[in-house]
Amino acid sequence: MEPPLTPTQPSPQDREIATAVARERPRLRNFIRRRVIDQDEAEDILQDVFEELVEAYRLPDSIEQVGAWLFRVAKNRIVDRFRKRREEPLPETAETGDDYRLDLELPSADAGPEAAYARTALLDALRAALDELPANQREIFIAHELDGQSFKAMAEATGTGINTLLARKRYAVLHLRERLQPVYDGFEI
Incomplete structure (x- = not known):
């Protein structure tokens, strides 16, 4: 004891x-x-x-x-x-007024060779996946996510309904997720 x-x-x-x-x-x-x-x-x-x-x-x-x-x-x-x-959802730049940039969400090129490689690989995969999209989906995705345009402004400029624009972006996002998941999974976490 x-x-x-x-x-x-x-x-x-x-x-x-x-x-x-x-x-x-x-x-x-x-x-x-x-x-x-x-x-x-x-x-x-x-x-x-x-x-x-x-x-x-x-x-x-x-x-x-x-x-x-x-x-x-x-x-x-x-x-x-x-x-x-x-x-975590991406910020809505049109409503918040913030200058959101997708490149700031990627690993920093200055954070070492692994991060620089990951950044390059992700950007290359994103470009290739965007090129595979139909033009109308690619344009909506780029205008909203990269250029920060609101759906309302795009609807007014193109004469296309907001629901149609939302659907096009949804299809683009689904395609991009499917194409980029293997790249993301390829990085050791």
């Missing part, structure tokens, strides 16, 4: 957690930083992973391979963050 713990003496479970964190922190931090450009976000993910480790240690089932478990959780957190970011 173990002696009672004093307030300054950590439990065996706390010692196991501290040992695992000390052992895996450098490799795990590097793993996350290679996949997440924003270093603050990378640190947030690292902290989330360690918080989940502490919670997992409280469960009745033990973790067999702590290192492998941590890397799997880190990868899942990274994927979750990218999915969450991808689901």
